Amino acid sequence: MKDYALTLVVTAVVTYLLTPLVRRGAVAAKAMAIPRERDVHTKPVPKLGGLAMYGGLAVGLFTADHLTSLHTVFQQNGRMGTGLLLAGALIVIVGVVDDRWGLGPISKLAGQAAAGGILVWGGVQLSWLPEPGSQFILTSNESTAVTIFLVVATINAVNFIDGLDGLAAGIVCIAAISFFVYYYRLTQIEHMPQQALPALASAVLIGACLGFLPHNFFPAKIFMGDTGSMLLGLLLAFVPISSIASLPIGSTGPLYAANRFPEILPLLLPVGILVIPYTDLLLAVVRRTRAGLSPLAPDQKHLHHRLLAIGHSQRSSVLIMYLWAILFSGAVVWLSLTKVKLYVLGVTTAVAMLALLLMSMPRLRWWERRRAARPAPGSAGAGGAAQPEPASPFPAPVSAGAVRVGVVAPVAQRASEDDTAVGSAPRRSSGAHAHRR
Numbered sequence: 001m002k003d004y005a006l007t008l009v010v011t012a013v014v015t016y017l018l019t020p021l022v023r024r025g026a027v028a029a030k031a032m033a034i035p036r037e038r039d040v041h042t043k044p045v046p047k048l049g050g051l052a053m054y055g056g057l058a059v060g061l062f063t064a065d066h067l068t069s070l071h072t073v074f075q076q077n078g079r080m081g082t083g084l085l086l087a088g089a090l091i092v093i094v095g096v097v098d099d100r101w102g103l104g105p106i107s108k109l110a111g112q113a114a115a116g117g118i119l120v121w122g123g124v125q126l127s128w129l130p131e132p133g134s135q136f137i138l139t140s141n142e143s144t145a146v147t148i149f150l151v152v153a154t155i156n157a158v159n160f161i162d163g164l165d166g167l168a169a170g171i172v173c174i175a176a177i178s179f180f181v182y183y184y185r186l187t188q189i190e191h192m193p194q195q196a197l198p199a200l201a202s203a204v205l206i207g208a209c210l211g212f213l214p215h216n217f218f219p220a221k222i223f224m225g226d227t228g229s230m231l232l233g234l235l236l237a238f239v240p241i242s243s244i245a246s247l248p249i250g251s252t253g254p255l256y257a258a259n260r261f262p263e264i265l266p267l268l269l270p271v272g273i274l275v276i277p278y279t280d281l282l283l284a285v286v287r288r289t290r291a292g293l294s295p296l297a298p299d300q301k302h303l304h305h306r307l308l309a310i311g312h313s314q315r316s317s318v319l320i321m322y323l324w325a326i327l328f329s330g331a332v333v334w335l336s337l338t339k340v341k342l343y344v345l346g347v348t349t350a351v352a353m354l355a356l357l358l359m360s361m362p363r364l365r366w367w368e369r370r371r372a373a374r375p376a377p378g379s380a381g382a383g384g385a386a387q388p389e390p391a392s393p394f395p396a397p398v399s400a401g402a403v404r405v406g407v408v409a410p411v412a413q414r415a416s417e418d419d420t421a422v423g424s425a426p427r428r429s430s431g432a433h434a435h436r437r
Contacts, residue, residue, distance in 0.1 A: 001184070001188070003064070003067045003068075003069045003070050004070075004180075004184065004199065004200065004203045005203075006063065006067065007060050007061075007063055007064045007067070007070065007200065007203050007204060007207070008060075008203045008204070008206055008207040008210075009207065010059060010060055010063045010207070011056040011057065011059065011060030011063075011203075011204050011206075011207025011208055011211065012056065012206075012207040012208070012210045012211035013056075013211065014055055014056040014059045014060070014211065015052050015053055015055065015056030015207065015208050015210075015211025015212050016211040016212070016214065016215075018051070018052035018055045018056065019049060019052040019211070019212060019215045019222060020215070021052075022046075022048055022049060022051045022052045022222070023046045023049075023215070023221065023222045025048070025051075026046035026047055026048040026222070027046050029048075029100060030100070031046065031047050031048050031096075031099050031100045031225070032044040032045065032046055032047065033045045033046075033047055033223050033225075045220060045221070045222065045223055046221075046222050046223070047099045047222070047223045047224070047225035047227070048095075048096060048099055048100075048222075048225050048227050048228075049212055049215070049216060049222045049223055049224035049225060049227065049228045050092055050095055050096075050224050050225060050226075050227030050228030050229070050230070050231045050232075051092060051096070051227060052211070052212060053208040053209075053211075053212055053224070053228055053231055053232070054088055054089070054092045054231055056204075056207060056208045056211055057085075057088060057204055057205075057208055057231075057235070058085060058088075060203075060204040060207055060208075061081060061084075061085065061200075061204060064200055064204075065081075070196070070200060072193075072196075073196045073197050073200055076193065076194070076196075076197075077123070077197045077242075077246065078122075078123055079121070079122040079123055080122050080123050080124050080197055080242060080245075081122075081197070082122060083118050083119050083121055083122015083123065083124060084119070084122065084124070084201070084235075084238055086118050086122075087115040087116070087118040087119050087122075087234060087238075088115075088231055088234060088235070090111065090114060090115050090118060091111065091112070091115045091155075091230045091231055091234050092227055092230075092231055093111075094107075094108060094111035094112070094115075094226075094230065095225060095226040095227030095228070095229075095230050095231065096227050098225075098226045098227075099225040099226055099227055108226075109152070112151065112152045112155050112156075112230065113148050113151075113152060115151065115155075115234055116147060116148035116149075116150075116151035116152060116237075117144075117148060119147065119151060119234075119238060119241070120143075120144050120147050120148065123245065124147070124238060124241050124242045124245050125143050125144060125147040125241070125245055126138060126143055126146050126147050126150070126241060126244055126245065127143045127245065128244070129244075147241060150237055150241065151233075151234065151237045151238075151241075153237075154233045154234075154236050154237035155229075155230050155233030155234055155237070156233070157233065158171075158172060158229050158230075158232050158233035158236060159226065159229045159230065159233065161321075162224065162228075162229040164218070164314050164317060164318050165216060165217055165218035165219060165220040165314060165315075165318065166213055166216050166217035166218060166220065166318050167317075167318050167321060168224065168228075168229055168232060169209045169212050169213050169216055169224065169228075169232070170209070170213060170217075170318065170321075170322050170325075171321065171322070171325050172205065172209055172232045172235075172236055173205075173206055173209035173210060173213070174322060174325040174326055174329055175236060175325065175329060176202045176203075176205040176206045176209065176235075176236070176239070177202075177206055177329075178329035178330070178332070178333050179198065179199075179202040179205075179239050179240070180199055180202035180203055180206060181333055181337070182333055182336055182337075183195045183196075183198045183199035183202060183239075183243060184199045185336075185337060186199075187199050194246040194247060195243060195246060195247075197242050197246060198238075198239045198240070198242045198243040198246070201235065201238055201239050201242065202239050204235075205232070205235045205236065205239070208232075208235075209232070212224065212228070217318075218314055218315045218318065327349070327352050327353060331349045331352075
């Protein structure tokens with residue numbers, strides 16, 4: 001554990017220290033997110049934060065390669081580590097070009113698919129899929145196509161949820177922690193050394209997110225841009241794919257020691273952990289297709305936009321989505337780690353979801369109503385002259401009406417990353433490129 005922890009810390013520290021340097025470079029290169037009518041930020045914010053994350057990733061993997069217990073990971077997995085670094089480098093180059101000058105949808109799709117192809121070259125591909133009682137064997141062409149599709153889908157799913165300060169980095173960090181807990185258990189407790197690479201990749205991903213979040217959480221000093229969201233999506237896809245790729249065909253036996261559902265948990269785990277970005281992606285595609293639009297055309301109806309529309313501030317919206325991610329990922333990891341009866345898991349999860357749902361509804365948050373109704377000291381209600389309330393350090397929530405008519409408020413909805421996801425062309429604002437975070 002200490003070597004994984006050291007790798008995580010090194011990645012986080014390097015990412016944290018590189019981010020201010022990248023910020024200054026982005027300002028010099030004029031890679032800025034220019035405020036638009038529907039944006040939350042009111043002044044230009046530098047982008048390209050993904051460059052710092054990639055620097056942390058590279059140094060983290062280099063550190064792990066020089067640790068005795070983790071050096072064997074790279075020896076046992078051949079070109080997987082090299083493929084990850086090369087694919088990450090390509091996706092960062094595509095992201096930098098898109099953040100600074102803008103790329104068309106076909107060019108961006110080609111870059112994402114090429115990154116997936118590099119992972120396949122490195123041996124990270126799904127040659128089989130687990131199913132109850134057996135395995136579904138994929139042909140070489142099917143394996144390549146499915147792997148690249150999952151990589152591209154995950155990249156764009158992360159891109160879609162990157163619409164508020166700290167949202168994408170936090171959600172991905174929670175997912176990476178869940179992955180690490182599961183794969184570390186398989187590696188260290190159940191003695192499955194082939195799962196060390198996904199555990200290591202999860203630790204590095206956690207470090208990159210933790211190092212970047214202090215600069216990106218509300219109010220953000222820098223945005224990750226497509227450079228960062230695509231890199232996080234690539235890493236998030238790499239972890240479960242490399243896990244299944246590392247297991248020989250038909251090797252479900254050792255998994256019985258780790259959980260009661262070895263045939264389906266390798267698929268259930270990533271679905272449960274990534275339920276928020278995948279759900280947002282699916283709903284967006286269905287919503288836009290029914291409206292006769294391109295499946296990846298931009299709009300303001302993502303999950304985080306809906307939280308803003310019902311009255312949450314940007315910060316509370318992000319925290320609520322963090323809690324949802326913890327709930328879903330925690331439930332599926334608990335399923336893999338414990339032997340409790342299924343009805344106990346089901347009842348506990350249902351109660352937690354109900355409590356979180358109630359907390360997510362502003363009208364039902366009784367503690368806020370009580371605090372708002374309490375007269376402030378020195379106010380007319382307290383027997384003194386009415387005094388103006390001090391300015392709140394948090395932005396006022398946006399009303400649904402303000403969102404509908406496009407009124408710009410302190411927490412007006414900011415453009416989500418799907419503006420630049422595959423299928424949407426770069427737009428211009430006030431004669432300049434409409435920069436994205």
